[in-house]
Amino acid sequence: MVIDTLIDKIIEKQNPTALGLDTRLEYLPDEMMADYDPDDIDYKDAGKLILEFNKALIDELKDIVPCIKVQIAYYEMYGHHGMKAYYKTVDYAKKKGLTVIADAKRNDIGATCTAYANAYLGTTPIINKNAFDADFVTVTPYLGSDGVIPFIDVCKESGKGIFVLVKTSNPSSGELQDIMVDTKPLYEIVGQKVAEWGSGLIGRYGYSSCGAVVGATYSGQAKSLRRQLPQVFFLIPGYGAQGASGKDIVSSFDERGLGGIVNASRSIICAHKKGKYEGMNFLKAARAAALDMQADIVNSLEEAGIPMIKEEVK
Amino acid sequence: MVIDTLIDKIIEKQNPTALGLDTRLEYLPDEMMADYDPDDIDYKDAGKLILEFNKALIDELKDIVPCIKVQIAYYEMYGHHGMKAYYKTVDYAKKKGLTVIADAKRNDIGATCTAYANAYLGTTPIINKNAFDADFVTVTPYLGSDGVIPFIDVCKESGKGIFVLVKTSNPSSGELQDIMVDTKPLYEIVGQKVAEWGSGLIGRYGYSSCGAVVGATYSGQAKSLRRQLPQVFFLIPGYGAQGASGKDIVSSFDERGLGGIVNASRSIICAHKKGKYEGMNFLKAARAAALDMQADIVNSLEEAGIPMIKEEVK
Numbered sequence: 023m024v025i026d027t028l029i030d031k032i033i034e035k036q037n038p039t040a041l042g043l044d045t046r047l048e049y050l051p052d053e054m055m056a057d058y059d060p061d062d063i064d065y066k067d068a069g070k071l072i073l074e075f076n077k078a079l080i081d082e083l084k085d086i087v088p089c090i091k092v093q094i095a096y097y098e099m100y101g102h103h104g105m106k107a108y109y110k111t112v113d114y115a116k117k118k119g120l121t122v123i124a125d126a127k128r129n130d131i132g133a134t135c136t137a138y139a140n141a142y143l144g145t146t147p148i149i150n151k152n153a154f155d156a157d158f159v160t161v162t163p164y165l166g167s168d169g170v171i172p173f174i175d176v177c178k179e180s181g182k183g184i185f186v187l188v189k190t191s192n193p194s195s196g197e198l199q200d201i202m203v204d205t206k207p208l209y210e211i212v213g214q215k216v217a218e219w220g221s222g223l224i225g226r227y228g229y230s231s232c233g234a235v236v237g238a239t240y241s242g243q244a245k246s247l248r249r250q251l252p253q254v255f256f257l258i259p260g261y262g263a264q265g266a267s268g269k270d271i272v273s274s275f276d277e278r279g280l281g282g283i284v285n286a287s288r289s290i291i292c293a294h295k296k297g298k299y300e301g302m303n304f305l306k307a308a309r310a311a312a313l314d315m316q317a318d319i320v321n322s323l324e325e326a327g328i329p330m331i332k333e334e335v336k
Numbered sequence: 337m338v339i340d341t342l343i344d345k346i347i348e349k350q351n352p353t354a355l356g357l358d359t360r361l362e363y364l365p366d367e368m369m370a371d372y373d374p375d376d377i378d379y380k381d382a383g384k385l386i387l388e389f390n391k392a393l394i395d396e397l398k399d400i401v402p403c404i405k406v407q408i409a410y411y412e413m414y415g416h417h418g419m420k421a422y423y424k425t426v427d428y429a430k431k432k433g434l435t436v437i438a439d440a441k442r443n444d445i446g447a448t449c450t451a452y453a454n455a456y457l458g459t460t461p462i463i464n465k466n467a468f469d470a471d472f473v474t475v476t477p478y479l480g481s482d483g484v485i486p487f488i489d490v491c492k493e494s495g496k497g498i499f500v501l502v503k504t505s506n507p508s509s510g511e512l513q514d515i516m517v518d519t520k521p522l523y524e525i526v527g528q529k530v531a532e533w534g535s536g537l538i539g540r541y542g543y544s545s546c547g548a549v550v551g552a553t554y555s556g557q558a559k560s561l562r563r564q565l566p567q568v569f570f571l572i573p574g575y576g577a578q579g580a581s582g583k584d585i586v587s588s589f590d591e592r593g594l595g596g597i598v599n600a601s602r603s604i605i606c607a608h609k610k611g612k613y614e615g616m617n618f619l620k621a622a623r624a625a626a627l628d629m630q631a632d633i634v635n636s637l638e639e640a641g642i643p644m645i646k647e648e649v650k
Contacts, residue, residue, distance in 0.1 A: 044448065047462045063463060095444055095451040099460050101467040102423055105416040129441050129476050130409055131506040134358065137409040146413050148361045149377060153415040162443050164478045165504050166511030190479050192445040197480030198526070201517050208515065208522075215511070 024157045024183045025233070025255055026225040028121045029280060030334045031088030037316045038280075038330070040123060040257075041083055042287025043111060044093040045072045049292050051304040069103035072096075075304075076111045079291060082305040083312055084118045091123040091257075091285045092156075112156055123257065124156035127187065131168040139176035143184075158183040160235060160257070163212050170219050174232060177223060183231030186216045189247065191237025191260030209243070210250065217251050226335050227280060229255040236274060238266030238284065245273035248281060256282035262289030262315070268322030279323045279330030286315055338471045338497045339547070339569055340539040342435045343594060344648045345402030351630045352594075352644070354437060354571075355397055356601025357425060358407040359386045363606050365618040383417035386410075389618075390425045393605060396619040397626055398432045405437040405571075405599045406470075426470055437571065438470035441501065445482040453490035457498075472497040474549060474571070477526050484533050488546060491537060497545030500530045503561065505551025505574030523557070524564065531565050540649050541594060543569040550588060552580030552598065559587035562595060570596035576603030576629070582636030593637045593644030600629055 032038045047055075047068055054075060058067060080090065090111075097108035112122050128138040140146055142159040161173055161184045173184045189199055189209040199209040213234060220232025230253050236244045238260035248256070256274045260266040261284045274282040290311045293299040298314075299307035323329055346352045361369075361382055368389060372381060394404065404425075411422035426436050442452040454460055456473040475487055475498045487498045503513055503523040513523040527548060534546025544567050550558045552574035562570070570588045574580045575598045588596040604625045607613040612628075613621035637643055 046451070060462060065460075065463060065465070065467070068460075068463060093444075093448055093451075095442070095448045095455065098455040099451045099467055100463070101455075101460075102416045102419040104467070105419045109416055127443050127476075128409070129443075130407075131504070134407055134409045137360070137413045141409065141412040141415075146379075146382075146415075148374060149379060149382060149414070151379070153379070153413055153418070162441075162476050162478050164476050164501055164512060165506060166508030166513070168506040168508040187478055190445070192479060192482040194480030194482040197529070198478060198522070199480070201522065201525070203515050203517060208512070211515070212512070 023181055023223065023225040023231055024121070025229050025231040026227060028089060028157070028283070029227045029229065031121060032280070032283065033331060033334050035086060035088050036320060036330060037086060037088060038283050038319060039087055039312070039315055040089040040091040040283050040285040041079065041087045041290060041312065042091045042093060042285045043076050043079065043291065044096050044287040045076055045291065046096050046099070047071065049295065050075050051294055065101045065103040068100045069107040072100070072104070073107040073110050077114050078305055079308055080115050080118055080120065082309055084120060086312055086316065087120070089121040089123060089283060090115045091125050093287065094124060094126045109154055112154060116155070122156045123158040123160070123185070124154065125160050127160050127162045129162040129165055129169045131165055132172070135169055135172035136176065139173045143173070143182040144176040144180050158185055160185045160187065162187050163215070174219050174223070177231055183223070183233065185233040185235050185257040186212070186219070188213045188216060188234040189236050189240055189243050191239045191264055195237065210247070213247050213251050213254065217254055220254065224253055229253055229281070233257055235259065238271045239264055241270045241273045248274055248276070258282045258284045262286040268318035271319060272322050272326040272328065275323060275328055277328050279328045284319060290315070337495055337537065337539040337545055338435070339543050339545040340541060342403060342471070342597065343541045343543065345435060346594070346597065347645060347648050349400060349402050350634060350644060351400060351402060352597050352633060353401055353626070353629055354403040354405040354597050354599040355393065355401045355604060355626065356405045356407060356599045357390050357393065357605065358410050358601040359390055359605065360410050360413070361385065363609065364389050365608055379415045379417040382414045383421040386414070386418070387421040387424050391428050392619055393622055394429050394432055394434065396623055398434060400626060400630065401434070403435040403437060403597060404429045405439050407439045407601065423468055426468060436470045437499070438468065438473040441474050441476045443476040443479055443483045445479055446486070449483055449486035450490070453487045457487070457496040458490040458494050472499055474499045474501065476501050477529070488533050488537070491545055497537070497547065499547040499549050499571040500526070500533070502527045502530060502548040503550050503554055503557050505553045505578055509551065524561070527561050527565050527568065531568055534568065538567055543567055543595070547571055549573065552585045553578055555584040555587045562588055562590070572596045572598045576600040582632035585633060586636050586640040586642065589637060589642055591642050593642045598633060604629070
């Protein structure tokens, strides 16, 4: 079950972080762009360059991070050549032993929902192959169970997982998610549904392969969700560029120092462009930033009295 | 402004319907599959065949339908070859004078939301081209304004539009959307936000390029939304295979017989596979089914005392 594999890797590397490959041409170092005329670059070039950048980052960081999260919007922006780069990035990361989260926030109903589930986690009918083949995909719940159960069904067959948006990290997330319904906010109602949807996918650590997206920027809400949803693993955006730090994420973790994976993208892949490591080689800068992030989170868990366990649960 | 162009075409063809190209290999007629071994078909073949099927349908129906809606899940299911077929379908339909709705239900925040908006409605930075270049894209509102305003900003620049999910057609749509917040259901709150988001995009007919998805299967709710949101144009799923008929959709229309576009996919593109036109050539069957649908809707509007106006508003 994919949630167990992910947690095993988190413990092995003592690092609950996902490298966010939200790659766009603007983030590439000048030396990679040197052979290209910016007035004459096409989608095919872009796909090739982005894949090259991603592969180099994966090689540089694969010994310290357990997981990548690929934000598909940036690949769609480069058309089908971008989607080819997406597919090849996923494939490369998996070959290097990393877990892959497709951050696609897909949502639809019935047969269409099954088509998305097959595209990201299952196999395409007739062709019997995996189109994009991630380990997890993110899912938006506005359509209700009809937009989630088809993903759960495919997860049961393929051993894969999903993360459903519950309480997101952005400033306006409260507009709908915090609306009070009787005595509780809407996001808690969605959280309860996530627990129900995932009840048949629970692994060795007591966590389900059907997890939730819970932003690091709302640590109070995360704390209450952690208590209410002991079997729901969290994908935690909002660290780094969005403003949250290690202290903000500890409320999403349990007494074993487990329970979530924290994503950071720009603060790592653009570390050579600005901040503490500006001007350094992009790979060295990314590695230094990723190690800083690991230390921040691991220290924060220790200071909170919930250091991460050192041994995998068999 | 794209909403005016769409309404002009609806009036010209006297047909408020969108041809839903939710194409998958299983829907293709046997004669198109005759040269392929089902055990040996690959994604590249699939992309080629699906494009060929779509082009034939566009050619057959372009004189009677104003618009296509392309459900992107089916194209993603065939990997980047599928996305190439998607792009070429959109391009072909636009060249034939049809409006294109990308049914992608995208949603994300900030720079990522802008990346989606650029991918579907705008231009890719540095490359300065359109990646997928639809006229409208569907958007899911769970993230609040941060997940919608970047689309609106791109619409203002590019003259394009969006449809935001408000009340969807599926059986479980009520799980979140019908939750009562004080005295009104959540979908009405979202509907009000859609009206606000779209207030700067209103065209000649009094409708905004920021529309709403409102399912035909909930005609009571549609009726009250039509009254509450006089400037919001509706994209109406649920007709045909999902059970709604012309009588169910009239509540979404105004006294000019305008206000929405009704999507049908399987009932048209699979008309040769089952039902009244089973066994007929797939193009003849699709045309017969599309003409039946047009007649059903136009007659229903007349019977309801709101026949569609015959002249465009200049």
